[in-house]
Amino acid sequence: MSGTDNDPIFVRATSKGNGITTLVIGVVGLVVSALWITMLPEWLFLAGIFLTSASIVTLLIGYFKLREPPFSMEISPDEIRYHHRRGNWLLHWDNIQRIDCPRIQEGLSHTQLDAVGIRIKDYGAFLAGISPRLATHLLMEQRPLLIHQRGNDCASGDCFSQAQFDDKHYVLENGETFTGVKAMLANRMTQLRELLGYDIYISGTDIDREPSAFVALLRQCQTARQTRNMDSI
Numbered sequence: 730m731s732g733t734d735n736d737p738i739f740v741r742a743t744s745k746g747n748g749i750t751t752l753v754i755g756v757v758g759l760v761v762s763a764l765w766i767t768m769l770p771e772w773l774f775l776a777g778i779f780l781t782s783a784s785i786v787t788l789l790i791g792y793f794k795l796r797e798p799p800f801s802m803e804i805s806p807d808e809i810r811y812h813h814r815r816g817n818w819l820l821h822w823d824n825i826q827r828i829d830c831p832r833i834q835e836g837l838s839h840t841q842l843d844a845v846g847i848r849i850k851d852y853g854a855f856l857a858g859i860s861p862r863l864a865t866h867l868l869m870e871q872r873p874l875l876i877h878q879r880g881n882d883c884a885s886g887d888c889f890s891q892a893q894f895d896d897k898h899y900v901l902e903n904g905e906t907f908t909g910v911k912a913m914l915a916n917r918m919t920q921l922r923e924l925l926g927y928d929i930y931i932s933g934t935d936i937d938r939e940p941s942a943f944v945a946l947l948r949q950c951q952t953a954r955q956t957r958n959m960d961s962i
Contacts, residue, residue: 816863
């Protein structure tokens with residue numbers, strides 16, 4: 730993370746780390762597996778195939794790590810911006826109602842999820858700026874949140890099929906209507922608000938510290954924003 734009181738704070742995702750190292754390991758593994766298959770006895774051929782497969786997977790992981798933007802989050806005095814290779818989303822501080830770590834109930838106790846939850850005031854401002862590709866990614870990424878919360882009441886898993894992809898039109902209070910993947914995301918946000926209390930979720934792999942520490946940072950920035958607004962009045 731970097732930044733000062735007035736400059737944006739840039740957050741690097743933990744999943745972004747070691748991309749070049751992972752790529753180099755994959756390349757070295759491919760070279761070793763090629764030598765293994767061509768030079769060692771035939772009875773070791775199958776082990777060479779396994780090594781080749783593992784090297785290819787490692788190579789792909791390194792490649793996708795390097796494809797991600799240098800920073801996953803940009804926190805400025807006016808807004809929070811999320812960066813992903815599939816697009817961006819933007820939240821103004823004035824549109825944020827609450828920030829915390831979502832929790833699920835397991836028996837008599839509550840377990841904190843590896844994520845940061847944000848409850849927002851206006852869906853329209855958020856949905857208008859998000860790309861369909863990123864909206865699709867969020868729908869897929871957030872499926873486990875539905876299963877986490879409803880898993881104890883749904884042993885077969887069939888009860889998730891409709892909830893996961895609710896494609897009916899979403900109409901805002903001002904009459905604005907969203908269709909397609911943005912409507913699906915809006916319906917998902919509504920479902921997750923009812924289940925967990927938040928609309929937007931930032932995975933722990935997209936930030937550079939524990940979710941609870943990141944929540945503290947965002948709250949500090951939000952308080953600073955509110956203080957500046959009061960001083961300007």
